[in-house]
Amino acid sequence: MMAFTNNNSSPWIQPESTHPQTGLVINNTLTKSKVPFIPRNGNNVSWYGCGPTVYDASHLGHARNYVTFDIIRRIMEDYLNYDVNMVMNITDIDDKIILRARQALLLSQYRQKATTLTQQIVDDVSLAFRGFVVSKLKEPINTENDWAAVVEKTGNGTDPKRVESDEKFPMNYKAASSTFAAISLAREQIASGKVSQAEAESLINAAKDVLELWLDGQYGAEVTDRQIFRDLAAYWEKDFFADMDALNVRRPNVLTRVSEFVPEIVRFVERIIDNGYAYEQDGSVYFDIDAFDGKNGNFYAKLEPKLKGNLKLQAEGEGALVAKTANKHNPADFALWKKSKPGEPRWDSPWGEGRPGWHIECSVMASEILGSNIDLHTGGIDLTFPHHDNEIAQSEACLGCSQWINYFMHAGHFHVGGMKMSKSLKNFTTIKEALTKHSARQLRILFLLSKWDSRLDYLPGTMDGPLAMEKTFDNFFSNTNALLRDFRLRQQESDGQRHFLEAELELQAALVDTKAQVHNALLDSFDTPKAMKALYEIVTRTNTYLQRGRASIDPQIVEMVGLYVTKIFRSFGLVIDGVGSRIGWGSGSADGGSEGVADRESILLPVATVLSDFRDAVRDIALSGGDKKALLELCDRVRDQDLPDLGIVIGDHGDGRALVKFVNPEEVRREREARQAEEEAKRAKKEASIRAAEEKRLAKLAAGKLAPEDMFRTPEMRELYSEWRENGIPTKDKAGEELAKSKVKKLEKLWAAQEKLHSEYLKSQDHYLQYSNIAARALRRVVKPQLQAEVAKRETVAIKYAKWDSGKAGVSTAVPIIETRAKVEN
Structure with a gap:
């Protein structure tokens, strides 16, 4: 057996096997390096994946994690032919679930009672608001009037120091701000007598986040029915798997739930205590880090040794409902079993009624199903410490093994606008929302184009690459299937000429090289971006070959490329399991569509x-x-x-x-709508540009209406000057003093500029007058006799205006004559 050490000097032992290996190497978080992947039992792979805590809708960050590992699982099963046994848990006992279930219940009950907007409701929300500002924004506030000072102090919630020190500050500030506005509006509504249920509902909705916390603090301890928590978890578990099915993520071989393993968790904790690595305190049981770390070859924080002792992360891992004053041996010790407080679900144990800690659940369920030594464990990068490090420690403490997990793989963060997408930050896009904008295939291509363990930033334009790549493959598949369909109708015909010539042999050699590139990329820690690049290049090359024309190509080599690309895409999950054609995505192709057999x-x-x-x-x-x-x-x-x-x-x-x-007709419609939207945007932009230019022209003409000889003789200017030249340029100021030469030069420049503008203005009026006369003459040839008088009258008025006020000629002539012509034509 080969042994390695990470930067904490904790050993990692490379498994050994007499079974032939694939050559796969993976980036192992335990070693912080790529190491050969060697399953301990032939080609059988035991795999435990951290599942969701089901208390809310799944978002794109979850999609990144679960789709990423679905891709890796498919490559292992469908391409490398591993026999994978994947176990995934559902966390249905957790502080977040308890809080969400209680708050949802209490808010629902509060809504039912709020049949009208009352002063009591406003007072409740006001009290909740002040408590929220103190607890979440850390700002003292006694009355609502103090909120203005908070707004000023925090720069309307944008104070960089506050945002840097507390990533949840913008979210909490937004909740407080909307609540304050709703309270102010509600007070006005009560004063004006608008107190219907609609007004009450509006206030409650605006203050939801603030009011929920207050209600939970007031009445949360009274929630005793364990089914309330289970129902919430069951609802969101079903929603989670609906999202996974929509994303074409394979179900785990074994699904476990914490609520189903409580007796096993109790026994597991008892063994850790018996081995001397845990202790009971006030009805809770804590893992004793000091007793474990460095004793009997044990190491704590194998994954992230640099974070050992990070009490902030440890506290976040413990959950929001753990007592902050727990009497622990070491502040970093973590809960294996939590004593249940009022308002929390409870199970019997040797230490009294309580519930499992968060970290212990995975250790127990993984070990119960897969044993004391597991090949692979996966999860998001944010779980490395403390969750996965705590899992390792408590499992090895209980089972007495030196290496509970052989390989750890962690998917990179999914960031939006530079911040990790998170439910707790409320900056997430749900999977359902994302699927209204992009297909599951397009999202999967996005993840394939990023290394599974690297950070993925979702920014404007992020989907441009995946969409363009999908279109290239889509065109290739549709062209190939159409070509092959036509070829099969005539494949027994022959012109006696050989068609598999130099170009075909070159494409065949390129395909062989592509296969080698893809194979090597997938063996190199599942480098799907490199594999996708190779597939894209062979398809682009084949598309170029297809441009030679049907008479100059051999469909057989095109079919070879199409079959290979489709095979790899099946291994990537870009084709629905059990559906599709020999070549293509498996939707709308020659051999059948994704809808199954239809009549x-x-x-x-x-x-x-x-x-x-x-x-x-x-x-x-x-x-x-x-x-x-x-x-x-x-x-x-x-x-x-x-x-x-x-x-x-x-x-x-x-x-x-x-x-x-x-x-795919949906994609055709989407592309058409996108083109129409783009054309509409261009048209609107062009119209806006024309309007802006016309407004600028009219403004310029309006500025030129004033003759240059009058520009310095306006009432305002007469307050500044007392004498002028014949052309209107001032020579003396109001006191009769000669103006300085420099001042006169500036006035002369202004005069010259106005002269130019006025000249353009006069030309424009001549143009309108000419148009007026031409239009009038043209109309006299086509108008009916009964309208001749009206046209003549309007022409006379136009000429009159042109004579006495040329500024009105264009408006007074063009518009009436055009209107009259319209009447005649109709």
């Missing part, structure tokens, strides 16, 4: 309807003597709209013949 009528009827409508329209054009243009427009509509909506695309091929492709 003949449901498949053919939409296409038959399009053909029937097309036939009727062609017949109408022929009978009415329609021209060729109408017929071509009809053909374009069928090609560009009717058939694509059914997932059928007719493409023009190099030899002039049409090529039929099957595509």
Whole structure:
């Protein structure tokens, strides 16, 4: 056996096996390096994955974790042929679940009683608000009037020091601010008599986060029914797996729940106490880090030795409901069993009624199912310390083994705008929300293009690359399937010429090289970005080959590429399990779609309807003597709209013949809508630019309306000057003193600029007058006799305005004449 040490000098023993190995190496968090992956039992892999704490909707950060390890699992099972036994837990006993269940129940009960907006409700929310500001924002506040000082002190919640020291500060400030505004509005509503249930509901909704905490503090201890906590967990567990199914994540082989393993947890804790590594204190049991670390070859914090003693992280791992004044031997000691307080679920134990600690659950469930030595353990990078380090310590303390887990893999963070996506920070996008914007395949491609253990930043434009790559593969699959369908209809025909020539041999060699690149990338700690790059390059090269035209290509080499890319995509989970064609995503392809076997009528009827409508329209054009243009427009509509909506695309091929492709109609619609939105945005931008230019032009003309000889003679200017030249440039100030030469020069420049503007203004008025006269003459030739008088009258008015006030000519002439013409034409 080979032994290694990490930077804490704790040993890691490389497993040995006589079974042939795949050559896979993985980045092992235990060694902080890539090491050969050697399962302890042939090709059987025991795998424990940390599952969710089910108290709220799953978000994109969860998707990154579970889709990432689903990709790795599929590569191991489908590509490397490992026999994987994956166990995953559901945390259904936890401080977060207890708090959420109690708060949801209490808020629901409070809502039911709030049939009108009363002063009592406002007072309750006000009291909750002040308590929230003190406890969460750490700001003293006695009355609502003190809130203004808090706003000023914190820079309206943007104080960099506060944000840096408390990542939850912006979220809590937002909750407090919305509550304060709601209270102020509610007081006004009561004063004006608007006190319906709608007003009460509005106040409660705005103050939800603040009011929940206050209600829990007041009445949380009265919640005693254990089923309340279980129901909440069951609801969100079901929601979690609905999201996983939508993302095409395989279910674990074995699913465990904490609530189902409480007796086993009690026995596990008893063994740790018996081995001298834990102690009971006031009905709770704590792991004794000092007794364990460095004794009998034991090491604490094998994964993150630098974080050992980080009390802040340890406290976060203990949960919000643990007593801060617990009498522990060492402040870093963590709870294996928690004494239940009023308002918490409870189970019997030798130490009294209580509940399991968070860390102990995974140790027990993993060991019960997979034994005392497990090949692989996975989870998010934020779980390394203290959760996974505590798991290792308590498991090795109980089982007496030196290496409970052989390989630890941690998925990188998913960041949004530079911050980790988190439920506790409320900066998350739920999986369901994400799937309204992007498909599960597109999100999976995003994760494939990032190394599984690296941080992934989700920024504007992040999805551009995955979307472009998907489109390239999509076009390749649809072209390939269409080509092969056509080829199979004629494959027994031969022109007596050899077609597998130099170009085909080169593409075949490139495919062999691609296979080697992909294989080596996947063996190198599942380097999917490198594998995707190789697949993209071979597909791009094949697309170039296809451009030679149908008569100059051999479909057999294209089929070879298509089959290989599809095989790897199946291993990546880009194809739905058990669904799909020989080549492609498995949706809308030649050999079947993702909807399973459908009856003949449901498949053919939409296409038959399009053909029937097309036939009727062609017949109408022929009978009415329609021209060729109408017929071509009809053909374009069928090609560009009717058939694509059914997932059928007719493409023009190099030899002039049409090529039929099957595509995903939803994606076609999305692309069309995206193009329309882009065109609309361009049109709106162009119109805005034209409006801005016109407004600028009109403003410039308005500025030029004043003649330069009058610009310094306005009432305002007469307060500054007393004498002027003939052209209107001032020569003396108000006191009769000669103006300085420098001052006169500045005035002359202003005068010259105004002269230019005024000249342009006069030209514009001449243009309007010319247009007016031309329009009037043109109208006299087309208007009906009964409107001649009105046109003549309006023309006379226009000329009158042009003579006495040219500034009104354009408006007074053009508009009425155009209106009159419209009446005539109608």
